[in-house]
Amino acid sequence: MNKLVFPDEPLVLAIETSCDDTSAAVVRNNVVLSNIIASQAVHSNWGGIVPELASREHVLLIGHAVNRALSQAGCTMSQVDAIAVTNGPGLPGSLLVGTQFAKGLALRWEKPLLPVHHLEGHIYSGHLETPDLPFPCISLVASGGHTALFLVESWSSYQMIGSTRDDAAGEAFDKIAKMLGMGYPGGPLIEQHSAGGDPHTYNFPRGLIAEQTFDFSFSGLKTAVRRLVQHTPMNDTERSHVCASAQAAIVDVLTRKTLAAALQFKVQTVVVAGGVSANSALRTSMLEGASQHNLRFAVPRGEYCIDNAAMIGFVAVQKLRNGLPELEDFTIQPRALRSKTSYTRQQIKTLN
Ligand code: KG4
Ligand code: ZN
Numbered sequence: 001m002n003k004l005v006f007p008d009e010p011l012v013l014a015i016e017t018s019c020d021d022t023s024a025a026v027v028r029n030n031v032v033l034s035n036i037i038a039s040q041a042v043h044s045n046w047g048g049i050v051p052e053l054a055s056r057e058h059v060l061l062i063g064h065a066v067n068r069a070l071s072q073a074g075c076t077m078s079q080v081d082a083i084a085v086t087n088g089p090g091l092p093g094s095l096l097v098g099t100q101f102a103k104g105l106a107l108r109w110e111k112p113l114l115p116v117h118h119l120e121g122h123i124y125s126g127h128l129e130t131p132d133l134p135f136p137c138i139s140l141v142a143s144g145g146h147t148a149l150f151l152v153e154s155w156s157s158y159q160m161i162g163s164t165r166d167d168a169a170g171e172a173f174d175k176i177a178k179m180l181g182m183g184y185p186g187g188p189l190i191e192q193h194s195a196g197g198d199p200h201t202y203n204f205p206r207g208l209i210a211e212q213t214f215d216f217s218f219s220g221l222k223t224a225v226r227r228l229v230q231h232t233p234m235n236d237t238e239r240s241h242v243c244a245s246a247q248a249a250i251v252d253v254l255t256r257k258t259l260a261a262a263l264q265f266k267v268q269t270v271v272v273a274g275g276v277s278a279n280s281a282l283r284t285s286m287l288e289g290a291s292q293h294n295l296r297f298a299v300p301r302g303e304y305c306i307d308n309a310a311m312i313g314f315v316a317v318q319k320l321r322n323g324l325p326e327l328e329d330f331t332i333q334p335r336a337l338r339s340k341t342s343y344t345r346q347q348i349k350t351l352n
Pocket of ligand 1: 143145171173187188191275277278280306
Protein backbone atom coordinates (compact mmCIF):
# COMPACT_ATOMS: atom_id res chain seq x y z
CA MET A 1 0.00 0.00 0.00
CA ASN A 2 1.30 3.49 -0.86
CA LYS A 3 2.11 5.60 2.17
CA LEU A 4 -0.51 8.31 2.40
CA VAL A 5 0.37 11.72 3.70
CA PHE A 6 -2.28 13.54 5.70
CA PRO A 7 -2.39 17.21 6.65
CA ASP A 8 -1.66 18.10 10.30
CA GLU A 9 -5.33 18.88 10.81
CA PRO A 10 -7.14 16.24 8.73
CA LEU A 11 -10.80 16.73 7.88
CA VAL A 12 -12.62 13.45 8.57
CA LEU A 13 -16.14 12.41 7.64
CA ALA A 14 -17.30 9.76 10.13
CA ILE A 15 -20.18 7.29 9.98
CA GLU A 16 -21.62 5.28 12.87
CA THR A 17 -24.45 2.74 12.45
CA SER A 18 -23.52 -0.03 14.87
CA CYS A 19 -26.88 -0.23 16.63
CA ASP A 20 -30.03 1.90 16.36
CA ASP A 21 -28.63 5.41 15.85
CA THR A 22 -27.78 6.58 12.35
CA SER A 23 -25.03 9.13 12.75
CA ALA A 24 -22.64 11.11 10.54
CA ALA A 25 -20.17 13.77 11.64
CA VAL A 26 -17.39 15.95 10.30
CA VAL A 27 -14.37 16.43 12.56
CA ARG A 28 -11.30 18.57 11.94
CA ASN A 29 -8.45 18.13 14.35
CA ASN A 30 -10.21 18.10 17.75
CA VAL A 31 -13.12 20.21 16.61
CA VAL A 32 -16.48 18.68 15.82
CA LEU A 33 -17.91 20.66 12.90
CA SER A 34 -21.14 18.67 12.80
CA ASN A 35 -22.63 15.65 14.54
CA ILE A 36 -25.95 14.44 13.13
CA ILE A 37 -27.71 11.71 15.12
CA ALA A 38 -30.96 10.26 13.82
CA SER A 39 -32.35 8.05 16.58
CA GLN A 40 -34.78 5.40 15.38
CA ALA A 41 -38.17 5.88 17.06
CA VAL A 42 -39.51 2.70 15.42
CA HIS A 43 -38.13 0.48 18.22
CA SER A 44 -40.13 2.13 21.01
CA ASN A 45 -43.20 0.09 19.96
CA TRP A 46 -41.32 -3.15 20.59
CA GLY A 47 -39.70 -2.49 23.99
CA GLY A 48 -36.22 -3.07 22.54
CA ILE A 49 -34.20 -2.95 19.34
CA VAL A 50 -35.43 -5.08 16.44
CA PRO A 51 -32.27 -5.74 14.38
CA GLU A 52 -34.01 -6.06 11.00
CA LEU A 53 -35.91 -2.80 11.53
CA ALA A 54 -32.67 -1.09 12.61
CA SER A 55 -30.85 -1.96 9.38
CA ARG A 56 -33.83 -0.88 7.24
CA GLU A 57 -33.97 2.46 9.05
CA HIS A 58 -30.22 2.93 8.56
CA VAL A 59 -30.71 2.42 4.81
CA LEU A 60 -33.40 5.14 4.80
CA LEU A 61 -31.49 7.61 6.98
CA ILE A 62 -27.80 7.29 6.17
CA GLY A 63 -27.73 9.39 2.98
CA HIS A 64 -29.58 12.29 4.64
CA ALA A 65 -27.38 12.11 7.72
CA VAL A 66 -24.17 12.33 5.65
CA ASN A 67 -25.52 15.21 3.52
CA ARG A 68 -26.61 17.13 6.61
CA ALA A 69 -23.27 16.53 8.35
CA LEU A 70 -21.37 17.90 5.34
CA SER A 71 -23.63 20.92 4.86
CA GLN A 72 -23.66 21.80 8.57
CA ALA A 73 -19.86 21.60 8.56
CA GLY A 74 -19.80 23.82 5.47
CA CYS A 75 -17.69 21.42 3.42
CA THR A 76 -17.94 19.12 0.44
CA MET A 77 -16.80 15.55 -0.13
CA SER A 78 -13.86 16.73 -2.21
CA GLN A 79 -12.45 18.63 0.81
CA VAL A 80 -12.61 15.56 3.09
CA ASP A 81 -9.20 13.94 3.76
CA ALA A 82 -10.47 10.56 5.01
CA ILE A 83 -13.63 8.66 5.82
CA ALA A 84 -13.95 6.81 9.15
CA VAL A 85 -16.58 4.19 9.87
CA THR A 86 -17.48 1.93 12.80
CA ASN A 87 -16.79 -1.66 11.75
CA GLY A 88 -17.78 -3.36 15.03
CA PRO A 89 -18.90 -4.53 17.43
CA GLY A 90 -22.63 -4.15 16.83
CA LEU A 91 -25.61 -5.59 14.99
CA PRO A 92 -24.33 -7.23 11.77
CA GLY A 93 -27.06 -5.75 9.53
CA SER A 94 -26.62 -2.27 10.99
CA LEU A 95 -22.83 -2.40 10.65
CA LEU A 96 -23.14 -3.55 7.04
CA VAL A 97 -25.22 -0.51 6.05
CA GLY A 98 -22.70 1.99 7.45
CA THR A 99 -19.57 0.22 6.24
CA GLN A 100 -20.93 -0.42 2.73
CA PHE A 101 -22.07 3.20 2.46
CA ALA A 102 -18.64 4.39 3.59
CA LYS A 103 -16.88 2.03 1.16
CA GLY A 104 -19.05 3.36 -1.67
CA LEU A 105 -18.20 6.97 -0.81
CA ALA A 106 -14.50 6.14 -0.50
CA LEU A 107 -14.52 4.49 -3.91
CA ARG A 108 -16.47 7.28 -5.62
CA TRP A 109 -14.41 10.10 -4.11
CA GLU A 110 -11.08 8.22 -3.94
CA LYS A 111 -10.69 8.80 -0.21
CA PRO A 112 -8.85 6.62 2.31
CA LEU A 113 -11.17 4.65 4.58
CA LEU A 114 -10.46 3.95 8.26
CA PRO A 115 -12.30 1.29 10.28
CA VAL A 116 -12.83 2.34 13.91
CA HIS A 117 -13.72 0.04 16.80
CA HIS A 118 -16.97 1.25 18.38
CA LEU A 119 -15.65 0.89 21.92
CA GLU A 120 -12.58 3.00 21.09
CA GLY A 121 -15.05 5.75 20.20
CA HIS A 122 -16.62 5.55 23.67
CA ILE A 123 -13.31 4.99 25.51
CA TYR A 124 -11.79 8.22 24.17
CA SER A 125 -14.99 10.31 24.11
CA GLY A 126 -14.00 11.96 27.42
CA HIS A 127 -11.01 13.42 25.54
CA LEU A 128 -13.22 14.85 22.80
CA GLU A 129 -13.90 18.11 24.60
CA THR A 130 -10.78 17.91 26.78
CA PRO A 131 -8.01 16.69 24.44
CA ASP A 132 -5.30 17.44 27.03
CA LEU A 133 -6.87 15.01 29.52
CA PRO A 134 -3.83 13.06 30.77
CA PHE A 135 -3.07 9.38 30.28
CA PRO A 136 -3.16 6.95 31.98
CA CYS A 137 -6.81 7.06 32.92
CA ILE A 138 -9.60 4.66 33.78
CA SER A 139 -12.45 4.78 31.28
CA LEU A 140 -15.82 3.25 32.13
CA VAL A 141 -17.94 2.48 29.06
CA ALA A 142 -21.55 1.86 30.11
CA SER A 143 -24.07 1.53 27.33
CA GLY A 144 -26.89 -0.70 26.11
CA GLY A 145 -24.52 -3.25 24.63
CA HIS A 146 -21.42 -2.96 26.83
CA THR A 147 -20.32 -2.29 30.36
CA ALA A 148 -16.56 -2.47 30.78
CA LEU A 149 -13.65 -0.78 32.51
CA PHE A 150 -10.51 0.10 30.57
CA LEU A 151 -7.07 1.13 31.73
CA VAL A 152 -6.12 3.58 28.98
CA GLU A 153 -2.40 4.30 28.64
CA SER A 154 -2.23 6.32 25.41
CA TRP A 155 -4.02 6.91 22.11
CA SER A 156 -2.81 3.52 20.96
CA SER A 157 -2.70 1.42 24.10
CA TYR A 158 -5.42 0.30 26.48
CA GLN A 159 -6.61 -2.86 28.14
CA MET A 160 -9.95 -4.07 29.39
CA ILE A 161 -9.67 -4.81 33.11
CA GLY A 162 -13.27 -5.88 33.70
CA SER A 163 -16.64 -6.19 32.01
CA THR A 164 -20.14 -7.39 32.65
CA ARG A 165 -20.72 -11.10 33.11
CA ASP A 166 -24.35 -10.84 32.02
CA ASP A 167 -26.34 -7.72 31.11
CA ALA A 168 -24.89 -4.32 30.27
CA ALA A 169 -25.92 -1.47 32.60
CA GLY A 170 -28.05 0.15 29.88
CA GLU A 171 -29.68 -3.20 29.16
CA ALA A 172 -30.58 -3.47 32.87
CA PHE A 173 -32.19 -0.01 32.71
CA ASP A 174 -34.06 -1.02 29.53
CA LYS A 175 -35.30 -4.37 30.90
CA ILE A 176 -36.40 -2.90 34.23
CA ALA A 177 -38.32 -0.18 32.38
CA LYS A 178 -40.02 -2.89 30.33
CA MET A 179 -41.02 -4.80 33.50
CA LEU A 180 -42.55 -1.58 34.83
CA GLY A 181 -44.56 -1.13 31.64
CA MET A 182 -42.55 1.89 30.52
CA GLY A 183 -41.22 2.54 27.00
CA TYR A 184 -37.84 2.19 25.30
CA PRO A 185 -35.07 3.27 25.77
CA GLY A 186 -35.56 2.68 29.49
CA GLY A 187 -32.59 4.64 30.89
CA PRO A 188 -33.94 8.17 30.35
CA LEU A 189 -37.45 7.08 31.47
CA ILE A 190 -36.16 5.51 34.67
CA GLU A 191 -34.13 8.64 35.34
CA GLN A 192 -37.25 10.78 34.85
CA HIS A 193 -39.42 8.61 37.14
CA SER A 194 -36.68 8.39 39.78
CA ALA A 195 -37.05 12.10 40.43
CA GLY A 196 -40.27 11.50 42.40
CA GLY A 197 -39.04 8.36 44.19
CA ASP A 198 -37.04 7.50 47.29
CA PRO A 199 -33.85 5.55 46.38
CA HIS A 200 -33.75 3.98 49.86
CA THR A 201 -37.15 2.26 49.51
CA TYR A 202 -35.66 -0.99 48.20
CA ASN A 203 -32.16 -2.24 48.88
CA PHE A 204 -31.62 -3.96 45.51
CA PRO A 205 -28.57 -6.21 44.95
CA ARG A 206 -25.28 -4.60 43.95
CA GLY A 207 -23.73 -7.41 41.87
CA LEU A 208 -20.09 -8.43 42.65
CA ILE A 209 -19.66 -5.31 44.78
CA ALA A 210 -17.73 -7.07 47.55
CA GLU A 211 -15.60 -9.20 45.24
CA GLN A 212 -12.05 -8.51 44.14
CA THR A 213 -12.94 -8.08 40.50
CA PHE A 214 -13.65 -5.23 38.10
CA ASP A 215 -16.36 -7.31 36.44
CA PHE A 216 -20.01 -6.34 36.76
CA SER A 217 -23.25 -8.29 37.08
CA PHE A 218 -26.76 -6.90 36.82
CA SER A 219 -28.79 -10.13 36.59
CA GLY A 220 -29.46 -10.24 40.37
CA LEU A 221 -30.88 -6.73 40.28
CA LYS A 222 -33.09 -7.62 37.34
CA THR A 223 -34.42 -10.73 39.11
CA ALA A 224 -35.08 -8.77 42.32
CA VAL A 225 -37.08 -6.14 40.44
CA ARG A 226 -39.01 -8.82 38.53
CA ARG A 227 -39.99 -10.59 41.80
CA LEU A 228 -41.02 -7.30 43.38
CA VAL A 229 -43.11 -6.25 40.40
CA GLN A 230 -44.87 -9.64 40.37
CA HIS A 231 -45.91 -9.31 44.02
CA THR A 232 -46.45 -5.58 44.51
CA PRO A 233 -49.32 -3.56 43.08
CA MET A 234 -47.81 -0.74 41.03
CA ASN A 235 -49.09 2.81 41.04
CA ASP A 236 -47.12 5.90 39.97
CA THR A 237 -45.63 6.48 43.43
CA GLU A 238 -44.54 2.88 43.85
CA ARG A 239 -43.10 2.83 40.32
CA SER A 240 -41.03 5.92 41.12
CA HIS A 241 -39.64 4.24 44.26
CA VAL A 242 -38.66 1.15 42.24
CA CYS A 243 -37.03 3.34 39.56
CA ALA A 244 -35.10 5.41 42.10
CA SER A 245 -33.94 2.31 44.02
CA ALA A 246 -32.88 0.44 40.85
CA GLN A 247 -31.07 3.50 39.50
CA ALA A 248 -29.28 3.89 42.86
CA ALA A 249 -28.10 0.25 42.73
CA ILE A 250 -26.69 0.62 39.19
CA VAL A 251 -25.06 3.99 39.92
CA ASP A 252 -23.56 2.69 43.15
CA VAL A 253 -21.89 -0.30 41.47
CA LEU A 254 -20.61 1.70 38.49
CA THR A 255 -19.16 4.43 40.72
CA ARG A 256 -17.53 2.16 43.28
CA LYS A 257 -15.89 -0.16 40.72
CA THR A 258 -14.59 2.76 38.65
CA LEU A 259 -13.09 4.54 41.65
CA ALA A 260 -11.61 1.28 42.97
CA ALA A 261 -9.94 0.73 39.57
CA ALA A 262 -8.49 4.26 39.63
CA LEU A 263 -7.06 3.68 43.10
CA GLN A 264 -5.71 0.21 42.33
CA PHE A 265 -4.00 1.29 39.09
CA LYS A 266 -2.89 4.59 40.67
CA VAL A 267 -4.28 6.83 37.94
CA GLN A 268 -5.32 10.44 38.49
CA THR A 269 -8.12 10.63 35.91
CA VAL A 270 -11.42 8.83 35.38
CA VAL A 271 -13.71 9.04 32.37
CA VAL A 272 -17.28 7.79 32.16
CA ALA A 273 -18.76 7.28 28.71
CA GLY A 274 -21.47 5.45 26.75
CA GLY A 275 -25.24 6.04 26.77
CA VAL A 276 -25.63 5.41 30.53
CA SER A 277 -23.17 8.23 31.28
CA ALA A 278 -25.96 10.63 30.26
CA ASN A 279 -27.58 9.72 33.60
CA SER A 280 -27.42 12.70 36.00
CA ALA A 281 -27.36 10.55 39.15
CA LEU A 282 -24.30 8.71 37.79
CA ARG A 283 -22.60 11.97 36.80
CA THR A 284 -23.19 13.46 40.26
CA SER A 285 -22.08 10.33 42.07
CA MET A 286 -18.90 10.06 39.96
CA LEU A 287 -18.12 13.74 40.41
CA GLU A 288 -18.50 13.50 44.20
CA GLY A 289 -16.52 10.24 44.43
CA ALA A 290 -13.72 11.55 42.20
CA SER A 291 -13.37 14.77 44.15
CA GLN A 292 -13.23 12.86 47.48
CA HIS A 293 -10.22 10.97 46.09
CA ASN A 294 -8.67 14.00 44.36
CA LEU A 295 -9.19 12.49 40.94
CA ARG A 296 -9.89 14.41 37.76
CA PHE A 297 -13.25 13.41 36.28
CA ALA A 298 -14.44 13.83 32.70
CA VAL A 299 -17.75 12.94 31.14
CA PRO A 300 -18.80 13.87 27.59
CA ARG A 301 -21.82 16.06 26.96
CA GLY A 302 -25.05 14.14 26.19
CA GLU A 303 -24.68 13.96 22.40
CA TYR A 304 -21.22 12.36 22.78
CA CYS A 305 -22.43 9.89 25.44
CA ILE A 306 -24.92 8.08 23.22
CA ASP A 307 -23.82 6.45 19.98
CA ASN A 308 -22.53 9.20 17.70
CA ALA A 309 -20.21 9.58 14.73
CA ALA A 310 -18.23 12.50 16.25
CA MET A 311 -16.46 10.12 18.65
CA ILE A 312 -15.61 7.82 15.70
CA GLY A 313 -14.21 10.76 13.70
CA PHE A 314 -12.25 11.94 16.74
CA VAL A 315 -10.57 8.53 17.16
CA ALA A 316 -9.79 8.49 13.41
CA VAL A 317 -8.14 11.93 13.66
CA GLN A 318 -5.97 10.71 16.56
CA LYS A 319 -4.95 7.66 14.53
CA LEU A 320 -3.99 9.85 11.57
CA ARG A 321 -2.08 12.28 13.75
CA ASN A 322 -0.30 9.54 15.67
CA GLY A 323 0.63 7.53 12.59
CA LEU A 324 -1.69 4.60 13.28
CA PRO A 325 -3.89 4.41 10.20
CA GLU A 326 -5.38 1.02 9.40
CA LEU A 327 -6.33 1.63 5.83
CA GLU A 328 -6.49 -1.94 4.62
CA ASP A 329 -9.73 -3.36 3.28
CA PHE A 330 -11.78 -4.61 6.19
CA THR A 331 -14.87 -6.59 7.08
CA ILE A 332 -17.35 -5.90 9.85
CA GLN A 333 -16.57 -7.33 13.30
CA PRO A 334 -19.95 -7.77 15.02
CA ARG A 335 -18.69 -9.80 17.98
CA ALA A 336 -18.55 -8.10 21.39
CA LEU A 337 -15.78 -8.56 23.92
CA ARG A 338 -16.06 -11.43 26.37
CA SER A 339 -16.05 -10.84 30.11
CA LYS A 340 -13.42 -12.30 32.46
CA THR A 341 -10.73 -11.55 29.90
CA SER A 342 -8.27 -8.73 29.83
CA TYR A 343 -7.77 -7.53 26.27
CA THR A 344 -5.16 -5.22 24.83
CA ARG A 345 -5.97 -2.87 21.97
CA GLN A 346 -4.20 -5.17 19.49
CA GLN A 347 -6.17 -8.22 20.64
CA ILE A 348 -9.44 -6.29 20.44
CA LYS A 349 -8.68 -5.38 16.82
CA THR A 350 -8.03 -8.96 15.77
CA LEU A 351 -10.78 -10.64 17.80
CA ASN A 352 -12.74 -11.87 14.85
O1 KG4 B 1 -24.22 4.19 23.89
P1 KG4 B 1 -25.65 3.95 23.51
O2 KG4 B 1 -26.38 5.05 22.80
O3 KG4 B 1 -25.80 2.68 22.59
C1 KG4 B 1 -25.11 1.49 22.81
O4 KG4 B 1 -23.93 1.38 22.36
O5 KG4 B 1 -25.72 0.61 23.46
O6 KG4 B 1 -26.41 3.55 24.84
C2 KG4 B 1 -27.80 3.29 24.87
C3 KG4 B 1 -28.15 2.88 26.29
C4 KG4 B 1 -29.59 2.41 26.44
O7 KG4 B 1 -29.59 1.21 27.14
C5 KG4 B 1 -30.25 3.55 27.24
O8 KG4 B 1 -31.29 3.09 28.07
C6 KG4 B 1 -29.07 4.06 28.05
O9 KG4 B 1 -27.97 3.99 27.17
N1 KG4 B 1 -29.29 5.45 28.47
C7 KG4 B 1 -29.43 5.81 29.76
C8 KG4 B 1 -29.71 7.21 29.76
N2 KG4 B 1 -29.71 7.64 28.47
C9 KG4 B 1 -29.45 6.54 27.69
N3 KG4 B 1 -29.35 5.09 30.90
C10 KG4 B 1 -29.55 5.76 32.06
N4 KG4 B 1 -29.86 7.08 32.14
C11 KG4 B 1 -29.94 7.83 31.02
N5 KG4 B 1 -30.23 9.13 31.11
ZN1 ZN C 1 -22.25 2.53 22.02
